[in-house]
Amino acid sequence: MRTSKPLAVVLSILTALTVLSGAVAVPLLCRPFYYAHIQALDLPGLTGLTVEQIRQAFDQVMDYCLGLRPDFAAGVLWFSQSGASHFADVRTLFILDLCVLGLSLLGLAILFVYSRKKQVRPWCFRGHGPGFWGACGLGTVFLVIGGLAATDFDRAFVVFHALFFPGKTNWVFDWREDPIILLLPQEFFRNCALLIFVLLLVWCVILVAADLWACRQRKKRLEACPPCLRAQV
Numbered sequence: 175m176r177t178s179k180p181l182a183v184v185l186s187i188l189t190a191l192t193v194l195s196g197a198v199a200v201p202l203l204c205r206p207f208y209y210a211h212i213q214a215l216d217l218p219g220l221t222g223l224t225v226e227q228i229r230q231a232f233d234q235v236m237d238y239c240l241g242l243r244p245d246f247a248a249g250v251l252w253f254s255q256s257g258a259s260h261f262a263d264v265r266t267l268f269i270l271d272l273c274v275l276g277l278s279l280l281g282l283a284i285l286f287v288y289s290r291k292k293q294v295r296p297w298c299f300r301g302h303g304p305g306f307w308g309a310c311g312l313g314t315v316f317l318v319i320g321g322l323a324a325t326d327f328d329r330a331f332v333v334f335h336a337l338f339f340p341g342k343t344n345w346v347f348d349w350r351e352d353p354i355i356l357l358l359p360q361e362f363f364r365n366c367a368l369l370i371f372v373l374l375l376v377w378c379v380i381l382v383a384a385d386l387w388a389c390r391q392r393k394k395r396l397e398a399c400p401p402c403l404r405a406q407v
């Protein structure tokens with residue numbers, strides 16, 4: 175079976191994109207994660223709303239941000255045009271993340287079928303496969319980002335919005351005009367970031383461990399082969 179360096183590079187990139195977009199998608203799609211914060215952060219006491227009203231407001235906002243409804247709504251809460259405009263920007267990012275996840279998974283599936291059909295496998299750079307390098311690259315970047323965010327989350331929060339919403343200030347909410355912000359306290363966003371970070375690290379560790387195990391298996395097979403056949407393994 176022949177090997178391919180371009181295949182290894184593409185697989186590394188697709189693996190990293192799948193892990194990243196998949197980790198981000200979890201807090202977007204797992205609504206019980208938010209529901210668990212309602213009582214924990216005493217949102218009913220903070221807003222004067224019932225648990226059901228808070229859930230309804232959050233569900234309508236997320237339905238809009240995920241493209242499940244055409245118009246922005248926030249349950250019984252009013253909102254400004256500026257606030258709705260920010261959630262329109264958020265909608266673009268959320269849908270983009272889900273598209274990246276879907277396309278990355280599709281790309282991995284297509285390359286898997288292609289490699290089987292064409293009898294080609296990815297080149298192992300320094301003895302390691304695409305999963306190892308994708309995980310190492312992604313893990314290194316987010317360890318640095320996580321370390322910086324841990325030292326000053328408020329600053330990281332501002333930098334994040336400056337990067338993803340360049341030139342805009344509509345993400346700075348006035349609760350009197352957009353009370354929905356009271357249902358989305360910074361502690362919730364911090365916990366979302368922690369969840370994403372933990373999921374990223376878990377998957378990176380799994381990919382690295384799987385690659386190291388595969389390397390040991392390849393080495394054992396190579397040592398078991400007659401010298402004349404080792405070059406073909």
